[in-house]
Amino acid sequence: MNCENQSYRHFQTLAQVYCECVENSPDTGLTFLRNIRDRLLPLYAAALHFPEVKNVQFRDDFPDKDDMTTEQRFSLSRRLRGLGFTDTYRLIYHPLENDPDDPMHGSLVDDLSDIWWDIKPGLNLLERKSDDWAPEVFWDWKESFQTHWGRHAIEALRALHEHLQDT
Numbered sequence: 037m038n039c040e041n042q043s044y045r046h047f048q049t050l051a052q053v054y055c056e057c058v059e060n061s062p063d064t065g066l067t068f069l070r071n072i073r074d075r076l077l078p079l080y081a082a083a084l085h086f087p088e089v090k091n092v093q094f095r096d097d098f099p100d101k102d103d104m105t106t107e108q109r110f111s112l113s114r115r116l117r118g119l120g121f122t123d124t125y126r127l128i129y130h131p132l133e134n135d136p137d138d139p140m141h142g143s144l145v146d147d148l149s150d151i152w153w154d155i156k157p158g159l160n161l162l163e164r165k166s167d168d169w170a171p172e173v174f175w176d177w178k179e180s181f182q183t184h185w186g187r188h189a190i191e192a193l194r195a196l197h198e199h200l201q202d203t
Contacts, residue, residue, distance in 0.1 A: 041170075043082070043085060043086060043087055044086070044087075044170070044174045044177070046082055047079070047082040047083060047086070047177065048158075048159065048162065050075070050078050050079045050082050051079060051155045051156075051158075051159055051177075052159060053075050054072075054075045054076060054079050054151070054152075054155070055152055055155065055156050055159060057071055057072055057075050058072065058112065058116070058148055058149070058151075058152050059112065059115075059152075061119075063119075064119045064120045064121075065119065065120040065121055066121070066199070066200065066203055068119050068120075068121065069121055069196055069199050069200055070200060070203075072148065072196065073193065073196040073197075073200065076148075076151070076189055076192060076193060076196070077193060079151075079189070080186070080189040080190070080193065083177070083178075083181040083186065083189075086174075086177070086178040086181065088178075089171055089174045089175040089178060091171070092171045092172055092175045094172055109149060109153055112149050112152060113145050113146070113149045116144075116145045116148055116149060117145050121144070121199065122144075122199070123143050123144050123145050124141050124142065124143055124144075125141065125142050125143075125144065125191075125194075125195040125198065126140070126141060126142070127140055127141070127142040127191055127194075128140075142191050142195065144192055144195045144196070146188075147188040147189070147191055147192035147195070148188075148192060150184065150185055150188045151185045151188050151189055151192070154177075154180040154181075154184055154185040155177060155180075155185070157176075158173035158174075158176055158177055161173055
């Protein structure tokens with residue numbers, strides 16, 4: 037196994053642990069928040085070091101994220117909302133711009149479920165199909181990290197830090 041593949045396999049393992057925690061953790065409140073923080077931080081760190089995926093040719097039957105139903109996503113969000121923690125937080129969407137009108141509210145539940153939404157389909161595909169799909173899955177994980185869930189992870193980690201700093 038080459039070094040590049042090892043990076044993605046390491047990420048795959050961390051992604052499985054993250055998804056399992058989000059989907060099935062019996063913990064609630066601060067205990068859940070500690071556990072999810074301890075899974076999200078290494079997941080983010082591993083994604084920072086994704087190598088380039090070369091020569092990816094997507095097949096016509098590469099599944100879309102929409103293959104996971106909206107109901108699955110909403111079910112996960114409902115589950116997370118029931119775990120007993122404050123969901124909303126303030127955020128600055130463009131931290132490098134000095135716009136006084138920029139402060140917004142974020143949702144920890146939205147962050148955690150969006151991260152899950154971006155990585156779970158690849159895990160499912162590798163489990164159901166085979167490693168033949170690995171280049172496409174790895175490319176998708178890298179792309180979605182750079183364009184979507186990386187920001188959600190940073191905002192979630194910031195909110196988790198605030199929740200847990202005095203505990």
